[in-house]
Amino acid sequence: MTMSTDADDRAVWDSVYDRWSPEELPWFGVTFPVDLAEAHSMVGKLSRVLVTGCGAGDVVAQLFDAGYRNVIGADLSAKGIAHARRRFGDRCFVVGSTEGLAASGWHVDVVLDWLVLHHITPERLIAYLSALACLGDTVLVGWLCGDVEQTVPSSVKPDGVVYWHALERVLSAMPRHAVRMSHRFDIAINPAFAGLAIHQGGVLLGLQRV
Numbered sequence: 001m002t003m004s005t006d007a008d009d010r011a012v013w014d015s016v017y018d019r020w021s022p023e024e025l026p027w028f029g030v031t032f033p034v035d036l037a038e039a040h041s042m043v044g045k046l047s048r049v050l051v052t053g054c055g056a057g058d059v060v061a062q063l064f065d066a067g068y069r070n071v072i073g074a075d076l077s078a079k080g081i082a083h084a085r086r087r088f089g090d091r092c093f094v095v096g097s098t099e100g101l102a103a104s105g106w107h108v109d110v111v112l113d114w115l116v117l118h119h120i121t122p123e124r125l126i127a128y129l130s131a132l133a134c135l136g137d138t139v140l141v142g143w144l145c146g147d148v149e150q151t152v153p154s155s156v157k158p159d160g161v162v163y164w165h166a167l168e169r170v171l172s173a174m175p176r177h178a179v180r181m182s183h184r185f186d187i188a189i190n191p192a193f194a195g196l197a198i199h200q201g202g203v204l205l206g207l208q209r210v
C-alpha cells in the first residue's frame with residue numbers, strides 16, 4: 001500500500017536508503033529501550049501497535065522478539081520499507097507517511113514514533129504531532145533533543161539538518177484537547193551514536209488520549 005505524501009521528503013529518504021545499508025546508518029542499533037518498564041505497561045502484548053517511521057524495521061522486529069504480535073511498521077520511504085521486508089520478510093510493513101496514514105483514518109491502540117520527530121521541519125511540526133495524536137489511543141514519541149532548541153547538520157541526509165525540537169515546544173504544539181502527557185523518560189543515547197554530534201540524549205513521551 002502506498003500513501004500520498006510530500007514527494008520531496010520521500011525522495012530524500014529514498015536516497016538515504018539507496019546510499020547506505022541499514023547497518024551503516026548512525027541510528028542502527030539505537031532501538032527502543034526495552035527496559036522502560038512503565039512504557040511497556042502502556043503497550044500490552046496484544047495491543048495493535050503502529051511503528052511510524054520504522055525505516056529498515058529494527059524496532060518492529062524488536063517488538064516481535066519481545067512478544068508483541070500485532071505490530072505494523074510504516075515509513076514514507078519505499079526504499080526503507082524494502083530494506084525492512086528483505087530483512088524481516090514475515091513482518092508486516094507498509095509504505096506510508098505518518099500524516100498520510102492519519103488522513104486515511106488509520107487508528108490503533110499504540111503508536112510508537114522512535115527517532116523521527118527530530119527530522120520533522122518546524123513548519124510541519126504541528127501537523128505531524130496532530131497526525132500522531134489522531135493515530136493512536138496511546139502515543140509514544142521519542143526524539144533527540146536538548147535543553148535548547150537547535151539545528152545540527154545531518155550526517156546522512158543530503159543537505160539535510162536535524163531539528164532538536166525542545167520538549168516545551170513539542171508539548172505546546174501537541175493538540176491539548178486530544179492528548180495529555182502521562183509519562184516522560186529521559187533517554188541516554190549510546191555514545192557510539194556519534195554521527196550527529198549528539199551530546200545530551202533525548203526524550204520519550206507517553207501521551208494518552210483524553
Ligand SMILES: C[S@@+](CC[C@H](N)C(=O)[O-])C[C@H]1O[C@@H](n2cnc3c(N)ncnc32)[C@H](O)[C@@H]1O
Pocket residue numbers: 009013027030031052053054055056057058059074075076077080096097098099114115116119
Ligand atoms: C532516523 S530514521 C529512524 C528509523 C527507525 N525509527 C529506527 O529507529 O530505526 C527516520 C525515519 O523516519 C522516516 N520518516 C521521516 N519523515 C516521515 C514521515 N513524515 N512519515 C513517516 N516516516 C517518516 C524516514 O524515512 C526514516 O526512515
